Amino acid sequence: MRELIVDLGDRSYPIYIGEGLLKGASSYLLKHGISKKSPLLIITDAQVASIHLQPFEAELQAAGFRTASAVVPNGESSKSLSMLESLVTKALEAGLDRKSAIVALGGGVVGDLAGFVAASYMRGIKFVQVPTTILAHDSSVGGKVAVNHPNAKNIIGAFHQPELVLYDLQTLQTLPPREVKAGLSEVVKHGLIWDERFVDWCEEHADKLLALDPDSLGYALFKGCSVKAEVVSRDERENGLRATLNLGHTIGHALEAVAGYNELLHGEAISIGMIGSAKLGLRYGASDEVYEVTKRVLAKCGLPVRLPEHFDTDVVMEAMMHDKKFMEGTMVFIVPTAIGKVEIKPDVPVQWVREIVDELKREGDQQ
Amino acid sequence: MRELIVDLGDRSYPIYIGEGLLKGASSYLLKHGISKKSPLLIITDAQVASIHLQPFEAELQAAGFRTASAVVPNGESSKSLSMLESLVTKALEAGLDRKSAIVALGGGVVGDLAGFVAASYMRGIKFVQVPTTILAHDSSVGGKVAVNHPNAKNIIGAFHQPELVLYDLQTLQTLPPREVKAGLSEVVKHGLIWDERFVDWCEEHADKLLALDPDSLGYALFKGCSVKAEVVSRDERENGLRATLNLGHTIGHALEAVAGYNELLHGEAISIGMIGSAKLGLRYGASDEVYEVTKRVLAKCGLPVRLPEHFDTDVVMEAMMHDKKFMEGTMVFIVPTAIGKVEIKPDVPVQWVREIVDELKREGDQQ
Structure with missing residues (x-):
């Protein structure tokens, strides 16, 4: 215990x-x-x-x-x-x-x-x-x-x-297998924002996690909860640091809002959203490795990393504008700068976000 | 100002x-x-x-x-x-x-x-x-x-x-005259729970208050807010003292729930409720004066002190049982012990409350 x-x-x-x-x-x-x-x-x-x-x-x-x-x-x-x-x-x-x-x-x-x-x-x-x-x-x-x-x-x-x-x-x-995978999305997120070694651990133990090995699962949940607890105890009311927990969520929530019934589970939408954030990271000068590792660990957990093509970019952008992280006329994004490190970018150009939503539909085509 | x-x-x-x-x-x-x-x-x-x-x-x-x-x-x-x-x-x-x-x-x-x-x-x-x-x-x-x-x-x-x-x-x-009167109900309540001199002041200035004299009104609101601020700052989450602000409200809320549209304004229901609380005070040994002063000051402010006879006591009691101050199976009441002083009684017999609701319909008949 x-x-x-x-x-x-x-x-x-x-x-x-x-x-x-x-x-x-x-x-x-x-x-x-x-x-x-x-x-x-x-x-x-x-x-x-x-x-x-x-x-x-x-x-x-x-x-x-x-x-x-x-x-x-x-x-x-x-x-x-x-x-x-x-x-x-x-x-x-x-x-x-x-x-x-x-x-x-x-x-x-x-x-x-x-x-x-x-x-x-x-x-x-x-x-x-x-x-x-x-x-x-x-x-x-x-x-x-x-x-x-x-x-x-x-x-x-x-x-x-x-x-x-x-x-x-x-x-x-x-739990149905699809929900196991979707659940791992937030586990991985907690590694991505806070703890590089835990990201490595997730990649190494993805198979055991998917097989519901109790010891691996217990450790993953303990670590995930610990990272979140650490962040929340420093910033309960989300004045700053806590916002980093929203990694992948601005795009993810928009995708959920737009998706048809049962098309995307929360964890799946967040997975695609985190790929989007990693792509945004590239534009802010993060190394390719940050993007590659993000993609690899999510894929190993059986999570989607590509946005189905039928999602209309305009509709997704419109849904994003309703998101509560759209503050005082600028778009706020959580952007990875290294594995286990993210920054809050308060003034991301809307045009970049639009381009990235488009790119997400072609994810994997050219890499 | x-x-x-x-x-x-x-x-x-x-x-x-x-x-x-x-x-x-x-x-x-x-x-x-x-x-x-x-x-x-x-x-x-x-x-x-x-x-x-x-x-x-x-x-x-x-x-x-x-x-x-x-x-x-x-x-x-x-x-x-x-x-x-x-x-x-x-x-x-x-x-x-x-x-x-x-x-x-x-x-x-x-x-x-x-x-x-x-x-x-x-x-x-x-x-x-x-x-x-x-x-x-x-x-x-x-x-x-x-x-x-x-x-x-x-x-x-x-x-x-x-x-x-x-x-x-x-x-x-x-403000319509009826709302002026109803509003004074909570002003008087703040005196009754906390400040005997302010109760006297309300009785003396009732006419000026009803005539909306700005200086009297400004003072009454300042005092009413001050008492409440004092109570709330000592007990923001209502763990104890703050509950005293509910003087008259257990009966009052039940009356509001039962009354027909526009029959009783909140302040009117609370006024009748405060008379009920004063009657409860008598049973707990408060002096007749506490009850008499309560009734006099409310009446001078043009507020009702008698429950219209058509209110069914059973229905009123039933409404009271839904009240959130009904805690762990006992009835909690705020009861005046002196002018400007109240106590929280956690175990008031339901039968007493029932008798008092009945008495409120005859209020004034025998005094």
């Missing part, structure tokens, strides 16, 4: 990573101040519920917790204000009070949604994260929670830190 | 109270870090917009601010998630970014709604309060912002402090 602390002063919290942690979930909750006197609401999605909800809820109830649960449809469309309203209805019916907690059992969508319910219900109650995907290692650190608006992703949200994160590696064993 | 600081560490902010402040609004905004580079969104209601929006917006634009405005229907029903979504659409269309601010021009409804937009848009942007009612002196201190859920008032919200509050007494001159 690995443990790390996200250091945020009086909002600090632990992340536990290990096999079979859900079997002892109640003791972790009790250790971190979750009260049995007030009901809990477990929020999960249909896919996770079918495997994990019953045993998880039974374990908590056996320990004396009063629990209610809400199962939302799989996928990003559940991150809506109308779903927030339904979940608040559920919380009211279950009698959640100010000392209650919301438990997110699932991946990033469930974490973001349940986290925003916890952040806004009665102006903020406790929140516990139980991630069941690799991708969720990212959203389980740092307290960013949100729902989507029809015109913009994650635009309505809050910073709301959990009391604890309980990462049971066994829940990852049932 | 009066000025006070709400002391909340690095979230401290000033409240300016005076005549004609809106004419110089832009200089106050600039002084407190609101940037001209990013667009502002002014949120107001139809009634306030018809009088104040055009000159206010013109003043800001003349100073070089880029502004957009959104006018919501008058009244509590605008505090909804669907209105939040519309306002976020507006914010996106107007190009608001992370350095933008939301300006609330209006009363408590506009402040709560606009404040929650500011709290959640891009996970929190700057917020400026320009209250145009007496009641809003209350909501302009302390950062409580929220929208309603169909089953519960203010249940979806946040703590989000403004950058500054600009209180122009001239905007109060056009």
Whole structure:
């Protein structure tokens, strides 16, 4: 079992990573101040519920917790204000009070949604994260929670830190292969922005990670969470450094906004976005190696590095203009300068970005 | 011009109270870090917009601010998630970014709604309060912002402090008499929980307040804001002391939830609620004088002290059970023990509350 602390002063919290942690979930909750006197609401999605909800809820109830649960449809469309309203209805019916907690059992969508319910219900109650995907290692650190608006992703949200994160590696064993790959995208990102040796490690262990080797997976999640925790503890409210975590996300979010249903998972879109960022790095004078390594490690993790040709560059650019990193009329990008190092470029020419989106559709043709 | 600081560490902010402040609004905004580079969104209601929006917006634009405005229907029903979504659409269309601010021009409804937009848009942007009612002196201190859920008032919200509050007494001159009275309810409440001399002052100056005498009004708002600022700065997140500000609100909110459209304004419901709390005080051994003074000062301010008989006690009790101050199975009430002093009673028998709701319908019959 690995443990790390996200250091945020009086909002600090632990992340536990290990096999079979859900079997002892109640003791972790009790250790971190979750009260049995007030009901809990477990929020999960249909896919996770079918495997994990019953045993998880039974374990908590056996320990004396009063629990209610809400199962939302799989996928990003559940991150809506109308779903927030339904979940608040559920919380009211279950009698959640100010000392209650919301438990997110699932991946990033469930974490973001349940986290925003916890952040806004009665102006903020406790929140516990139980991630069941690799991708969720990212959203389980740092307290960013949100729902989507029809015109913009994650635009309505809050910073709301959990009391604890309980990462049971066994829940990852049932992940579909495509989600495993997509999850590794943010793991690699944490290496690319902060830790050259971890990038090398990812490249060397990509096969084991794809095969869900528990020890490799545990280490990768621990390292990914550690990098993110380090960044977030230095800049909780994203005044500077934290923005580096958005590597690949400006293009990635635009691609997600434009893509058809299920065409691009978040991690896949971010992978293509990181290739775009590496290309931007070349224009700012980074060595070819930075671009080559970025591409190689993502490809080894089974991630896409090329944008399907049918994406219309104009439409992608339009979607990007809605992105919240478009600040005061200039485009802000996170750009790699070396492996494990990035810089915030506050005034990237829009024309460069447009050219790179075009290039991404030809990626691999001429190299 | 009066000025006070709400002391909340690095979230401290000033409240300016005076005549004609809106004419110089832009200089106050600039002084407190609101940037001209990013667009502002002014949120107001139809009634306030018809009088104040055009000159206010013109003043800001003349100073070089880029502004957009959104006018919501008058009244509590605008505090909804669907209105939040519309306002976020507006914010996106107007190009608001992370350095933008939301300006609330209006009363408590506009402040709560606009404040929650500011709290959640891009996970929190700057917020400026320009209250145009007496009641809003209350909501302009302390950062409580929220929208309603169909089953519960203010249940979806946040703590989000403004950058500054600009209180122009001239905007109060056009208030309908009923709103003037209702607004005084929270002013009197601030005396009742904290400052016996201010309660006496309110009783003596009730006539001047009802006649909108600027000097009396300025002093009353300054005192009301000061008490609230003092309480909030000692307990921003409502772990204890801040709950005393809920004097009269447990019954009051239930009455509002049950009342028909426009039957009870918030201040009127709270007035009846405070009489209920004073009656509860009697049961806990407070002197008759506490109850008598409470009733006298509220009546002198033209506020109702009796619950209309058609209110069904069962329905009122049911509404109260949904209130968020109903914690861990016990009923929590704020109870006056002397004039200017209250205590938090965490375990009030539900039966007592029921009897008091009944008594409130006969209030005045036997005294």
